[in-house]
Amino acid sequence: xxxxxxxxxxxxxxxxxxxxxxxxxxxxxxxxxxxxxxxxxxxxxxxxxxxxxxxxxxxxxxxxxxxxxxxxxxxxxxxxxxxxxxxxxxxxxxxxxxxxxxxxxxxxxxxxxxxxxxxxxxxxxxxxxxxxxxxxxxxxxxxxxxxxxxxxxxxxxxxxxxxxxxxxxxxxxxxxxxxxxxxxxxxxxxxxxxxxxxxxxxxxxxxxxxxxxxxxxxxxxxxxxxxxxxxxxxxxxxxxxxxxxxxxxxxxxxxxxxxxxxxxxxxxxxxxxxxxxxxxxxxxxxxxxxxxxxxxxxxxxxxxxxxxxxxxxxxxxxxxxxxxxxxxxxxxxxxxxxxxxxxxxxxxxxxxxxxxxxxxxxxxxxxxxxxxxxxxxxxxxxxxxxxxxxxxxxxxxxxxxxxxxxxxxxxx
Amino acid sequence: xxxxxxxxxxxxxxxxxxxxxxxxxxxxxxxxxxxxxxxxxxxxxxxxxxxxxxxxxxxxxxxxxxxxxxxxxxxxxxxxxxxxxxxxxxxxxxxxxxxxxxxxxxxxxxxxxxxxxxxxxxxxxxxxxxxxxxxxxxxxxxxxxxxxxxxxxxxxxxxxxxxxxxxxxxxxxxxxxxxxxxxxxxxxxxxxxxxxxxxxxxxxxxxxxxxxxxxxxxxxxxxxxxxxxxxxxxxxxxxxxxxxxxxxxxxxxxxxxxxxxxxxxxxxxxxxxxxxxxxxxxxxxxxxxxxxxxxxxxxxxxxxxxxxxxxxxxxxxxxxxxxxxxxxxxxxxxxxxxxxxxxxxxxxxxxxxxxxxxxxxxxxxxxxxxxxxxxxxxxxxxxxxxxxxxxxxxxxxxxxxxxxxxxxxxxx
Numbered sequence: 049x050x051x052x053x054x055x056x057x058x059x060x061x062x063x064x065x066x067x068x069x070x071x072x073x074x075x076x077x078x079x080x081x082x083x084x085x086x087x088x089x090x091x092x093x094x095x096x097x098x099x100x101x102x103x104x105x106x107x108x109x110x111x112x113x114x115x116x117x118x119x120x121x122x123x124x125x126x127x128x129x130x131x132x133x134x135x136x137x138x139x140x141x142x143x144x145x146x147x148x149x150x151x152x153x154x155x156x157x158x159x160x161x162x163x164x165x166x167x168x169x170x171x172x173x174x175x176x177x178x179x180x181x182x183x184x185x186x187x188x189x190x191x192x193x194x195x196x197x198x199x200x201x202x203x204x205x206x207x208x209x210x211x212x213x214x215x216x217x218x219x220x221x222x223x224x225x226x227x228x229x230x231x232x233x234x235x236x237x238x239x240x241x242x243x244x245x246x247x248x249x250x251x252x253x254x255x256x257x258x259x260x261x262x263x264x265x266x267x268x269x270x271x272x273x274x275x276x277x278x279x280x281x282x283x284x285x286x287x288x289x290x291x292x293x294x295x296x297x298x299x300x301x302x303x304x305x306x307x308x309x310x311x312x313x314x315x316x317x318x319x320x321x322x323x324x325x326x327x328x329x330x331x332x333x334x335x336x337x338x339x340x341x342x343x344x345x346x347x348x349x350x351x352x353x354x355x356x357x358x359x360x361x362x363x364x365x366x367x368x369x370x371x372x373x374x375x376x377x378x379x380x381x382x383x384x385x386x387x388x389x390x391x392x393x394x395x396x397x398x399x400x401x402x403x404x405x406x407x408x409x410x411x412x413x414x415x416x417x418x419x420x421x422x423x424x425x426x427x428x429x430x431x432x433x434x435x436x437x438x439x440x441x442x443x444x445x446x447x448x449x450x451x452x453x454x455x456x457x458x459x460x
Numbered sequence: 461x462x463x464x465x466x467x468x469x470x471x472x473x474x475x476x477x478x479x480x481x482x483x484x485x486x487x488x489x490x491x492x493x494x495x496x497x498x499x500x501x502x503x504x505x506x507x508x509x510x511x512x513x514x515x516x517x518x519x520x521x522x523x524x525x526x527x528x529x530x531x532x533x534x535x536x537x538x539x540x541x542x543x544x545x546x547x548x549x550x551x552x553x554x555x556x557x558x559x560x561x562x563x564x565x566x567x568x569x570x571x572x573x574x575x576x577x578x579x580x581x582x583x584x585x586x587x588x589x590x591x592x593x594x595x596x597x598x599x600x601x602x603x604x605x606x607x608x609x610x611x612x613x614x615x616x617x618x619x620x621x622x623x624x625x626x627x628x629x630x631x632x633x634x635x636x637x638x639x640x641x642x643x644x645x646x647x648x649x650x651x652x653x654x655x656x657x658x659x660x661x662x663x664x665x666x667x668x669x670x671x672x673x674x675x676x677x678x679x680x681x682x683x684x685x686x687x688x689x690x691x692x693x694x695x696x697x698x699x700x701x702x703x704x705x706x707x708x709x710x711x712x713x714x715x716x717x718x719x720x721x722x723x724x725x726x727x728x729x730x731x732x733x734x735x736x737x738x739x740x741x742x743x744x745x746x747x748x749x750x751x752x753x754x755x756x757x758x759x760x761x762x763x764x765x766x767x768x769x770x771x772x773x774x775x776x777x778x779x780x781x782x783x784x785x786x787x788x789x790x791x792x793x794x795x796x797x798x799x800x801x802x803x804x805x806x807x808x809x810x811x812x813x814x815x816x817x818x819x820x821x822x823x824x825x826x827x828x829x830x831x832x833x834x835x836x837x838x839x840x841x842x843x844x845x846x847x848x849x850x851x852x853x854x855x856x857x858x859x860x861x862x863x864x865x866x867x868x869x870x871x872x
Binding site: 059062063086088089099100101102103104105106107108112113115116118119120121122123124125126127128141142145146204208209211212213215216218219220224317318319321322325338339340341342343344345347348349350351352437439440441442443444445446447449450451452 | 471474475498500501511512513514515516517518519520524525527528530531532533534535536537538539540553554557558616620621623624625627628630631632636729730731733734737750751752753754755756757759760761762763764849851852853854855856857858859861862863864
């Protein structure tokens, strides 16, 4: 028996380069089913639901949906609201008033938790209702999933940035520190390893939130690389912490903004990179030390998209509609790796994904905690997609010297 | 009569995404001429010349040169050395010892000046010698040229970054400040204007080094935009200065590193963006204020290259070899726009380019000094190359409200 009513689709949390692929997947697939009376898009995520700010996507053209699908950042706009029970009750009241019978929320683990609570309320009031969470996060930190849509494209950006930074650092030697997004999980930071092509290529050091960061050990690592190669490329996660779990950035910034969840602001500031650069400059007495914070470009840059990521982001949206509409099931769509490289999608109970955080497994991190392993490279490479550039070097032989042949040490 | 001897090619200053196209152009073209006994590449620019660190590029494969051509950042490595007369004398001694008769230096206005001095020394000692400067700079600040190789690709990166930042800022509203490279010339910062597609798209404000930056006026501008749109995207040049010509960054950073030329360090730090963000946050009482410093990715990112820029960078290298070898002439290769869009290359006396800086002309800047004109958009667009993405929005109608229809103001 078909459950007739409206669909609401919404996008929550930080945007990604492919989040609109999932939106297009949900909308285009849902519109095929006769029991769907309308497909609504909530503007600004859950905030748009409680305000009844709905866009009628049944009246959007297929062609424009395809154009929006390849545009980065949440086309329905987003929100940082994390609804509590009362907020979810309001959502549910709106759903009832509008005869919404299907809810698709594209987001991270907080969004999965919202879906879980709304769904529980529907069950308690015997309201026939399907709710599905569609995974999205550049942090790649959702449980159960092999990886999440949005990560591959962000990782591709980080890899391309690291390739370029390595070449730049080689041309004009010094110490370069790149700061990468990821509060708790180091997957995105680790993806910079793809720049390690020739044996002396950077990143030479990679620091992840999964390992305690010790400033003295860090300085020792940098000195060792710099003495060996005359340069050093370092990529650190914005979320690196000390042994006690304090973010390294707290040791430096006096006035710290905290967000609604009580989290310290890590992104949208160059403070961590600048602090580390100052430390290296002063303590190791190295003149040319530079830092870049890759910032919001990692999730929004228009021009660095993984085709694998695009494809999967589209499919999780489509599968969400199919699970709800063909099978009348609730849950979270999860991605499972089945080969090298192939995937399948499953529907996983929301409680297994909601509000939880996945970290880098130990086998992806080297014993010293300052780089990644080949196992991680094997894991991450297919996610970056096809056509990823590779940096090439000149390899011609050196010419014999004439004037300086017998003289002392060269000047540099 | 053909001048027989060696070629030396070198790369100086900050790398670009297409600087190796010019290298490939010089090497591949020079290798065709029978009077060329060897083609040497100096490693680390002029520093490699005085140290006789030459790579014998006559022994490099054509195929690898083509691979290197599409790799960003100086393949021969670079230098910040700015030779004085004595240094140039050493260069000239090495050239004489190695029977170097052709010198091609790919670089900015400092590199042009080096070529000029070396050439003058050759003339004074009656040494038959051809010296050509090949333009390169992401700042687009070389005199005589309509634009310079390297700029188009960096501008494309900035445009793509601004498109993404605008979408991100729209999804999660607030104030976003992006800091762009360019110590004296605002061309690269101005290129962010390409993100202005829909009428309310950012960047809403663009600040260039060509106009005095006044903090109070800036805050007024931001407040006006924020009140009107509920968000504000700002792109500023790292080189913005106050009425007295002091860099804005000096008003904030106590310990400033100065480079060999006595310049304050502007790149490789997030300080300017963070200062401006703090000002907006405190003075305008806006909660969500973020800043990103686009940093070295602007010149080295592997994956954002303008095909027009690639093509021209290759051609200036080829033309340099042709002017020297067919026509026995010295000078600086300059790019001249002949149509929309077409260019020609000329050989310009070194003294007209060497050591001078071009700025944004007045007609490219709006009267308020906080944005660009359509004339600039017309100028810059073809340089970004083909296939530049365009951001698309959903345009479906809003759905009627049910619960909130007659109630008071909505909550947000």
